[in-house]
Amino acid sequence: MNINRKFVNVSAGVPGPIGKKLTDLRNQYVPNGVGNNTPVFVEKANGSIVEDVDGNKYLDFAGAIGSLNVGHTPDHVVQAIKSQADQLIHSCFHVVMYKPYIDLAKKLVEITPGDFPKKTILLNSGAEAVENAVKIARKYTGRAGIVSFTRGFHGRTLLGMSLTSKVKPYKYKMGPFAPATYKGQFPYLSNRPAELTEDEYINFCISQFKDFLLTEVSPEEIAAVIMEPVQGEGGFIVPPKKFVKEIFNLCKSYGILFIADEIQTGFGRTGELFASTYFEIEPDLITMSKSLAAGVPISAVTGRTNIMDAASPGELGGTYGGSPLGCVAALEVIDKIQSEKLWIKARGIGEKIKLFFNNLKKDYPIITDIRGLGAMVGIEFNDPTTSQPAKEFVGALTKKCCENGVIILSAGVHSNVLRFLTPLIISDEELDEGLDIIKYSIQQVVGQLVTEVK
Numbered sequence: 001m002n003i004n005r006k007f008v009n010v011s012a013g014v015p016g017p018i019g020k021k022l023t024d025l026r027n028q029y030v031p032n033g034v035g036n037n038t039p040v041f042v043e044k045a046n047g048s049i050v051e052d053v054d055g056n057k058y059l060d061f062a063g064a065i066g067s068l069n070v071g072h073t074p075d076h077v078v079q080a081i082k083s084q085a086d087q088l089i090h091s092c093f094h095v096v097m098y099k100p101y102i103d104l105a106k107k108l109v110e111i112t113p114g115d116f117p118k119k120t121i122l123l124n125s126g127a128e129a130v131e132n133a134v135k136i137a138r139k140y141t142g143r144a145g146i147v148s149f150t151r152g153f154h155g156r157t158l159l160g161m162s163l164t165s166k167v168k169p170y171k172y173k174m175g176p177f178a179p180a181t182y183k184g185q186f187p188y189l190s191n192r193p194a195e196l197t198e199d200e201y202i203n204f205c206i207s208q209f210k211d212f213l214l215t216e217v218s219p220e221e222i223a224a225v226i227m228e229p230v231q232g233e234g235g236f237i238v239p240p241k242k243f244v245k246e247i248f249n250l251c252k253s254y255g256i257l258f259i260a261d262e263i264q265t266g267f268g269r270t271g272e273l274f275a276s277t278y279f280e281i282e283p284d285l286i287t288m289s290k291s292l293a294a295g296v297p298i299s300a301v302t303g304r305t306n307i308m309d310a311a312s313p314g315e316l317g318g319t320y321g322g323s324p325l326g327c328v329a330a331l332e333v334i335d336k337i338q339s340e341k342l343w344i345k346a347r348g349i350g351e352k353i354k355l356f357f358n359n360l361k362k363d364y365p366i367i368t369d370i371r372g373l374g375a376m377v378g379i380e381f382n383d384p385t386t387s388q389p390a391k392e393f394v395g396a397l398t399k400k401c402c403e404n405g406v407i408i409l410s411a412g413v414h415s416n417v418l419r420f421l422t423p424l425i426i427s428d429e430e431l432d433e434g435l436d437i438i439k440y441s442i443q444q445v446v447g448q449l450v451t452e453v454k
């Protein structure tokens with residue numbers, strides 16, 4: 001197959017000569033703990049295309065782990081950042097205030113689910129948004145307990161790690177972890193015991209959570225439940241709507257706050273502007289980051305006014321929280337998502353990817369589950385004879401995809417899920433070319449494994 005297609009060209013080799021030199025320097029000066037999913041050094045990027053330092057061109061199906069719903073370097077965002085940089089880069093909102101912070105706070109209040117008074121605090125990263133949502137919830141309720149879920153991911157800070165449940169690589173030998181953090185069981189429909197129907201399994205998960213409130217932590221001690229509406233790092237696992245609504249209602253009945261961690265699911269990814277809308281819930285607090293500002297570091301917590309106001313002046317914030325550059329970028333991003341209704345485009349992208357893999361599945365029984373919401377699609381791979389997670393296969397596949405010109409990541413506690421986080425502005429032609437390259441890469445990896453077995 002000619003791998004030099006219309007959009008992709010990897011003729012310099014991956015990595016090419018300049019990339020190899022930079023990798024040597026990276027190994028000399030950057031610690032091991034900073035993981036790299038690909039050997040690629042990017043020079044520039046636009047839309048869904050990444051160009052590396054050797055001139056190779058890739059289709060980007062990872063989108064900086066879901067940060068690029070509007071694609072790389074969209075014109076209006078770039079212009080807004082440039083003109084903001086001419087005016088003001090930083091004054092620290094605590095010292096001298098600026099209008100873009102207020103504009104973005106207001107915009108997030110307007111577009112997040114829940115037709116009630118809300119306020120917004122702006123921060124730097126996803127983990128920092130999670131930390132602040134927890135601080136606010138504790139302050140408001142006067143309770144300490146925070147419940148997250150198995151396979152959840154909430155960041156790499158001490159609290160983020162404590163709420164996260166994939167041990168390697170996120171927590172291993174990094175403890176002890178924050179006290180008063182607990183894990184409820186998250187449903188995993190496609191892995192349910194064979195003897196249970198879907199409905200029986202969902203009811204079982206709900207009763208399991210009720211038992212958890214008897215056996216692990218009492219509801220009066222819980223400040224908040226934090227949930228990813230669709231689990232990201234955990235393997236693109238979509239919980240049943242009934243489960244989410246039940247947990248949400250249980251929280252309400254016990255005065256427990258519900259925090260929706262929409263850091264990966266937000267801004268159109270799941271076929272709604274926010275996934276909470278799909279699940280028909282209006283969270284007390286929502287954490288946002290990633291696709292909020294097309295890659296400029298910024299995050300936010302938006303929530304009910306009475307809850308957000310529980311902390312006193314000085315208890316929340318930070319030097320760089322809600323930087324002017326991030327604010328203006330985010331305002332442009334939101335405008336683009338709304339004017340182009342990108343959440344609707346996300347549904348079409350997801351359907352196309354699912355259909356493609358449903359067709360492929362007939363020839364490749366190693367593909368065992370195709371799931372997702374909107375354009376947040378995960379393809380699970382398990383050994384068809386042993387049913388064991390095909391971690392090595394997916395590792396080899398993501399590597400091969402990259403060599404063939406598609407940047408794509410894995411997910412899941414067993415790292416056996418291929419996850420699609422393509423920009424939502426991707427064209428049909430680009431998506432088709434990328435899917436075709438993935439298919440070719442699967443053929444190559446299967447061929448390679450057959451040769452190895454022989």
Ligand SMILES: Cc1ncc(COP(=O)(O)O)c(C=O)c1O
Nearest residue numbers: 125126127153154155232263264
């Ligand atoms: C659901 C969720 N929460 C929190 C985080 C942490 O965000 P950050 O890496 O910006 O700290 C992530 C990042 O992947 C995430 O997906």
